[in-house]
Amino acid sequence: MIAEPLTCQPALVSMRDLDVRTVEALIHRAEEFKHGTELELTEPVYAANLFFENSTRTHTSFEIAERRLGLSVVDFNPQASSVSKGETLYDTCLTLAAVGVRLLVIRHSQDAYYQELLHQPALPVALINAGDGSGEHPSQSLLDMMTISETFGGFAGLKVAIVGDLNHSRVARSNMEVLQKLGAQVYFSGPEAWYDNQFDQFGQYLPIDELVEQVDVMMMLRVQHERHNDDSTFDQAAYHQQYGLTLARAARMKPEAIIMHPGPINRGVELASDLVESPRSKFVEQMRNGVFIRMAMIESVLRGNRLGGLA
Ligand code: CP
Numbered sequence: 001m002i003a004e005p006l007t008c009q010p011a012l013v014s015m016r017d018l019d020v021r022t023v024e025a026l027i028h029r030a031e032e033f034k035h036g037t038e039l040e041l042t043e044p045v046y047a048a049n050l051f052f053e054n055s056t057r058t059h060t061s062f063e064i065a066e067r068r069l070g071l072s073v074v075d076f077n078p079q080a081s082s083v084s085k086g087e088t089l090y091d092t093c094l095t096l097a098a099v100g101v102r103l104l105v106i107r108h109s110q111d112a113y114y115q116e117l118l119h120q121p122a123l124p125v126a127l128i129n130a131g132d133g134s135g136e137h138p139s140q141s142l143l144d145m146m147t148i149s150e151t152f153g154g155f156a157g158l159k160v161a162i163v164g165d166l167n168h169s170r171v172a173r174s175n176m177e178v179l180q181k182l183g184a185q186v187y188f189s190g191p192e193a194w195y196d197n198q199f200d201q202f203g204q205y206l207p208i209d210e211l212v213e214q215v216d217v218m219m220m221l222r223v224q225h226e227r228h229n230d231d232s233t234f235d236q237a238a239y240h241q242q243y244g245l246t247l248a249r250a251a252r253m254k255p256e257a258i259i260m261h262p263g264p265i266n267r268g269v270e271l272a273s274d275l276v277e278s279p280r281s282k283f284v285e286q287m288r289n290g291v292f293i294r295m296a297m298i299e300s301v302l303r304g305n306r307l308g309g310l311a
Helices: 020-034 057-068 089-098 138-152 170-182 197-201 236-243 283-304
Strands: 046-051 072-074 101-108 126-132 159-163 185-189 203-205 217-220 258-260
Touching (some): 046 057, 089 101, 101 283
Parallel strands (some): 046 072, 159 217, 217 258
16 A cells, blocks of 8 residues: 555544545554554643443543543543533533543434534534444444455455445445445345345445355444344344354355454354454454554544644
8 A cells, every 4th residue: 555644634524525545544644553653742632532322442442542642531421421411412512622622532323413513613623433323433444444454455356245234334334435435346245124225336235155255355243233123033043144154154255355343243143253263353453453543533633623732
């Protein structure tokens, strides 16, 4: 991949907003952080992570990324905040900006929650979307692209299958968009009821047994029970056999093909438990890369907002 200078963004909320050059620049900068590059702050910079939906990976890796960049992290717990008294998201952000927070990282159950926060003169903050409902998950998408880039050296001609609960997956939405832009060939699989014909513009839907031998990347998605209206008849074992990456299917993958999963994993459902730590699996490397790509994202939005604090 050709090294590009970091492209600064006022906010990072959707992969739709990022062109190929910007994605490559963010990956390149993340690689530099992975190899020890450090930032210098000229004054304290405060960050707040507002997670209105549960998280382990995204929340902790944003916090570690912020601390590695030298930022001061303000504790924010929605249950213990004035949100529980009815304060709106906008007014919460207004408050945090007023007391000196310059970076807001937000995860929220509402699709595109960030629209009401962008381009608000009273909110002089850098904003990163850490996941909006079934909308997008740009930091997961960028760490996925970094992991693929490290493994294969690029995207042109790569065949990537995104498999599982596509309709409810913000990871799938972000990834199909950017993979196509980067020149990869995208395939989809999983229950047809969880497939939206709008995805046809990004790739081809095939049964898992038809694509498992062809693709370079098997990207398995978690079944998002929390976004389903009624899962009372869901049968984990039947799902695994029909749509999951079983040991038998994994044995048919190309020799260099890899397995990815954004986490959290339901072992034995979307993929066999023994595959999670197998040599083909990039699950741990994805989580490790998450810290460095988030450092690059944070630097990009802080510089893009010209709020000061970075040398
Ligand atoms: N991949 C992901 O978003 O995981 P968390 O929900 O644990 O942050």
